[in-house]
Amino acid sequence: MSDWYTRVYEMVKKVPHGSVATYGQIAALLSSPRAARTVGTALRHLPEGSDVPWHRVINSTGAISIQNFDHPAEEQVNLLMAEGIVVKRSDLGYAVDLSKYLWRKETIDRERPL
DNA sequence: AAGGTGACTAACA
């Protein structure tokens, strides 16, 4: 496991229950704001039994990005709704209200103060 | 080592 992947996983673990984060946001928190794609790549390689809340990571438009891997998009939606997050279903896919559920970095400051 | 790939994004038409 590459160090980068590990960092992505550790960061995703910090996303609080009931909130969501974007790939770009995770990348930015890892000091690589342009590495959003690699964040997704890291989650794609995520082991099955991991305790990483991968379902809380979505794209910048608030939609579910995954198409179909080990887990279908509906599985992610299911997990999100289980946390009390309202997921709107569209003909094109699923979407979450980012302005309402997007993770705020202040949460990190609360967990990891300087 | 070099080029291709993708759970992304922001910019354009």
Add this chain to the structure above:
DNA sequence: ATGTTAGCCACCT
């Protein structure tokens, strides 16, 4: 406001 296009960065072949 939707649909494409071109950068991006770490990983894989």
